[in-house]
Amino acid sequence: MAVVAAILRAQWLCMRMGANRRGAILSLITGAIWYGIWTAVGCAVYYVLAGADPAQLRLWIPLGLLGVCVYWQAMPILSASMGSSLDLRKLRIYPAPHGRLFYVEVLLRLTTGVEMLIVLAAGTAALFRNPLTRGGYAPAPAAIFILFNLLLASGTRSLLERLLSRRRVRELLVFLLFMLWMVPRFLFLRNEGAGNLPGWDRAVADLFWPWTAAGDAALGVRVAPALLYLSGWTCLAAWFGRGQFARSMRWDTLAAEATPAAAGPSRARAAIDALYRWPARIFPDPLAAIVEKELRSLARTPRYRMIFVMGFSFGLMVWLPLVMGAGAEKHATLSNHFLTLVCVYALTLLGQVSYWNCFGFDRGAAQIYFLAPQPLRATLVGKNIASLAYTYLETAILIAITSLLRLNLGGAAIAETLSVVGVCALYLLAMGNVSSVQYPRGLSATRVSQGGASSRFQALVFLLYPLGLVPVGLAYLARYALASTLAFYVALAAAAAIGAMVYWIAMDSAVSAAAARRERMIADLSVGEGPVESD
Numbered sequence: 001m002a003v004v005a006a007i008l009r010a011q012w013l014c015m016r017m018g019a020n021r022r023g024a025i026l027s028l029i030t031g032a033i034w035y036g037i038w039t040a041v042g043c044a045v046y047y048v049l050a051g052a053d054p055a056q057l058r059l060w061i062p063l064g065l066l067g068v069c070v071y072w073q074a075m076p077i078l079s080a081s082m083g084s085s086l087d088l089r090k091l092r093i094y095p096a097p098h099g100r101l102f103y104v105e106v107l108l109r110l111t112t113g114v115e116m117l118i119v120l121a122a123g124t125a126a127l128f129r130n131p132l133t134r135g136g137y138a139p140a141p142a143a144i145f146i147l148f149n150l151l152l153a154s155g156t157r158s159l160l161e162r163l164l165s166r167r168r169v170r171e172l173l174v175f176l177l178f179m180l181w182m183v184p185r186f187l188f189l190r191n192e193g194a195g196n197l198p199g200w201d202r203a204v205a206d207l208f209w210p211w212t213a214a215g216d217a218a219l220g221v222r223v224a225p226a227l228l229y230l231s232g233w234t235c236l237a238a239w240f241g242r243g244q245f246a247r248s249m250r251w252d253t254l255a256a257e258a259t260p261a262a263a264g265p266s267r268a269r270a271a272i273d274a275l276y277r278w279p280a281r282i283f284p285d286p287l288a289a290i291v292e293k294e295l296r297s298l299a300r301t302p303r304y305r306m307i308f309v310m311g312f313s314f315g316l317m318v319w320l321p322l323v324m325g326a327g328a329e330k331h332a333t334l335s336n337h338f339l340t341l342v343c344v345y346a347l348t349l350l351g352q353v354s355y356w357n358c359f360g361f362d363r364g365a366a367q368i369y370f371l372a373p374q375p376l377r378a379t380l381v382g383k384n385i386a387s388l389a390y391t392y393l394e395t396a397i398l399i400a401i402t403s404l405l406r407l408n409l410g411g412a413a414i415a416e417t418l419s420v421v422g423v424c425a426l427y428l429l430a431m432g433n434v435s436s437v438q439y440p441r442g443l444s445a446t447r448v449s450q451g452g453a454s455s456r457f458q459a460l461v462f463l464l465y466p467l468g469l470v471p472v473g474l475a476y477l478a479r480y481a482l483a484s485t486l487a488f489y490v491a492l493a494a495a496a497a498i499g500a501m502v503y504w505i506a507m508d509s510a511v512s513a514a515a516a517r518r519e520r521m522i523a524d525l526s527v528g529e530g531p532v533e534s535d
Contacts, residue, residue: 038115042122049126057133057219061123065145065211068120072113072149073156102154102245109153120146124218133219141217141230148210148234155241158248210234279385286372290382291389298386301361303443304353308390311346312397339402340417344424344469346394353443354387355432360443364526370518377511380436384429395421412485419492420472426499427468430506437514442525471495 045064052060110117120142127138207213207226210233217226279291298304358380359366369379399414475495479488514521 035114035118038118041115042118045119046122046126046129049123050129052130054132054219057130058215058221061215061218062209062212064119064123065214066209068116068145069149069152069211072116072153075112101249102242105245106150106154106241109150109157112153113149116149117146127218137220137223138218141214141227144227144230144234145210145214148230148237151234151237151241153241155237155244158241158244162248283385287378287382287385290379291385294383294386295389297361298354298390301353304350304361307349307353308394311349311394312401316342316398316401337413337416339398339413340420342398342402343395343417343421346398347391347421347424347428348465350387350391350394351428351432354390355384355429356435357439357441357443358383358387358432358436359440359521359525362525363442364522366440366525367518367522370514370522375511376514377507380433380507380510384433387429387432388425391421391425392418416488419489423472423475423492423496423499424469426496426503427471428465430499430503431465431468433510434506434513437510437517437521440521440524471498 049057049060124138124142127133207216207222207229210230213226213229213233216222217230276292276295279288279295282288283291353360359369362369369376395417399417472492472495475488475491478491479485481487
């Protein structure tokens with residue numbers, strides 16, 4: 001326990017020394033809203049299970065526990081933030097027993113499943129309230145099931161971090177993970193219900209599975225074999241988690257990230273270099289040089305490439321089942337605006353590693369922007385142009401994919417998408433310029449699981465982001481109310497004009513704020529984390 005206490009104390013000292021209390025109220029408000037939503041979900045689970053009959057409990061509880069397990073393991077990947085974890089590179093030099101460090105790592109997995117703890121607590125309380133069960137057996141299997149998820153999540157995180165640190169592997173791995181996550185949902189919607197999916201009920205009826213075993217044990221059904229199966233799965237998860245943690249202790253991330261020496265010039269390399277130099281044919285220096293630098297650096301950043309892949313893979317698969325086949329008839333409005341919705345989602349996703357925190361990957365080197373002769377305004381504009389270029393590249397990829405799938409988009413839908421993305425970008429880039437100056441956060445280019453913006457600004461985005469989409473929403477409202485496409489584009493043009501003014505005002509504000517607090521910006525971008533990293 002002395003090792004655990006020392007690690008926690010070191011983390012507290014790091015947090016206290018670099019504490020910045022600005023935005024604390026926003027973080028509290030956002031946390032209250034988020035966990036308030038999950039508390040409401042827990043209340044709903046409580047009232048449903050408290051009045052359910054045995055047949056319903058035998059079906060709903062395993063299904064719910066399966067959902068808890070999937071959320072606990074997959075949500076950190078889908079949200080691109082794997083919670084808090086030990087920074088093994090900082091702890092490797094100390095003679096701390098690996099077993100104690102693994103104990104801390106498992107406890108930190110609670111940071112990715114607090115929502116599920118709320119749901120499980122509500123479900124356990126409901127079984128005590130239900131007159132048919134009285135919940136006498138519920139606490140023990142619930143505790144073992146939580147331990148199973150913690151151990152499994154620890155091993156999964158360690159394994160993924162090693163795989164995602166390999167060059168030319170991380171993007172393919174992320175793509176495959178998202179496709180694996182979306183295949184069940186795709187099949188479910190395409191078959192119009194779970195009843196048409198062969199063998200789906202075996203996943204919640206067979207006692208072999210941990211969620212079914214935990215559910216039966218909680219209900220007092222087949223308690224002994226259920227606890228035996230659940231304990232076996234927990235021991236297997238402990239072996240997996242401990243083994244993966246030990247391998248991560250020996251893993252050299254920097255060596256895996258090392259770039260091999262180039263074999264020499266080639267036609268492909270020359271063509272790529274020529275592609276990167278397109279800003280010089282449009283913009284004058286130093287703006288052209290800044291845009292080219294951003295294009296090259298973002299393309300070489302593992303974190304950015306991963307999010308870029310997510311934009312045209314995960315975003316597409318989330319909505320695709322609703323607009324194909326029979327789903328298109330039920331969701332006609334969504335089908336008509338499918339491309340626009342997915343492209344705006346991609347724009348939003350790219351923001352966390354670009355315009356929300358545009359100096360993040362520069363870290364302490366951002367001081368060059370205050371020392372070099374070019375104005376800071378040109379730097380922000382150049383970073384915005386590079387972000388917009390990759391956004392439209394993502395849009396072009398999505399247009400190509402949806403065209404190959406024969407969704408019958410048409411030229412009008414493509415023009416609408418390009419226009420809406422541009423108008424939304426004006427407002428989001430304006431907000432991002434201010435956030436990059438007021439809430440900077442240094443990012444590691446090699447840590448693909450780390451979020452982009454600071455937690456303080458993430459709270460602000462949670463509250464203010466919808467305002468950036470209101471002008472576009474008003475344009476759609478005008479088309480609906482007047483039944484006129486012309487009215488839509490007139491309203492969209494007005495939104496673009498207002499957005500240009502907002503962007504100009506926000507740019508002036510960001511430049512002034514950067515000049516006033518440049519020392520604090522550099523300090524915030526250069527600060528490191530303690531022995532516990534938070535994504």
